[in-house]
Amino acid sequence: MSDRTLSEAIRHEADRILNEHGLMAAMAAYGQPVVQGSYALDLMTWRDLDMYLVTEDRSTSWFFELGKAISECLQPSKMSYRNESNGESAHLPKGLYWGTYAKLFGQAWKIDVWAIDSEQYKRKEEAFALLQARLHDGNRPVILALKNELYRHADYRKRFFSVDIYEAVFEGVQSKEQFSVWLERHRGLTYSF
Template identity: 50%
Template sequence: MSLDLNRLNEKLLNEADGILYELGLYDSLKKYGDPKVSGSYFLNLMTWRDLDIYLKSEAMDNETFFDLGKEITMKLNPSKMSFRNELIGKTPHLPEGLYWGVHTNLFDEKWKVDIWAINSEEVKRKQREVEEIKYRLDNSKKESILELKNQLHSHPLYRKTFFSVDIYDAVLNDKVTSLEQFKEWLCKRKEIQI
């Protein structure tokens, strides 16, 4: 694996730990449910400053979720926070729950923190998916995923029409190892041209 990407991953993991534990975000979340840090943090595959957290909560309402939002602003001093109610919206590729998208400047860097309050069944399903990916990773696959994520993270269609899960799927299930192979894979499997 590229030493630089490995170092970047470690640096981002350390910064994420600072957000969660030094700044106290994890303790704040625990007051409202059972937080599960997921995504690239859980997989040890970080290439940019984005943290995904699922908050297991059976009966989260808007008022309580906005109380949590106030605590988040006190801990992370965000420049912007976005709210979604996907219990109403039901957007196909998104979890059914309440969402805070937190944009903040921490450790002299811009960070985005995604927090979803969802029920225990949804959390179990999300955790199973990410644990399955982690179980199937080896050094070679990890290297391919980090390289692809690093090359694609600023693409205008990334996180709009294709996602990290597509990169994981391509590498783990179809042995994709290069950007050209991934472009072909996206075109064939998703009819997306990049």
């Protein structure tokens, strides 16, 4: 299966999760749900869905009600909760988080939901729009190929991320070997892919 075909198949499954399984409707009862990440960029290589719930509510009681609603939609095997409202982890959004793990359509899915306020979401949306504007038919296949080759690496999503791949390709990187050089130069990380 080609990188493009795989991306389309995973995105179709994501559409079914959002609509047929009722995730968007369930979340809409608690705020404004927005799907971002690789789904919105049309660059899906694994079954991971990144969502924001835009709300001004800072309490946790409603967020546990949302967790119950998510659970009823997806019948997950595991859900993890995180409270980053005080912004203790600088690299994470300031808000509440559900990490949901479910088997859907015979496949393991991870769905990340961050509840954040509108001001924070506005900044994220602006950054996302800048990233989206740099994508085109010439660099999209390179990004998909690199993501497909690297997403099983033990440090992917721990020490280096999709955004690193995007930035590297925007700067002309075309292969894993070139990406390895880019990571060392820009992030101080040494890998031999």
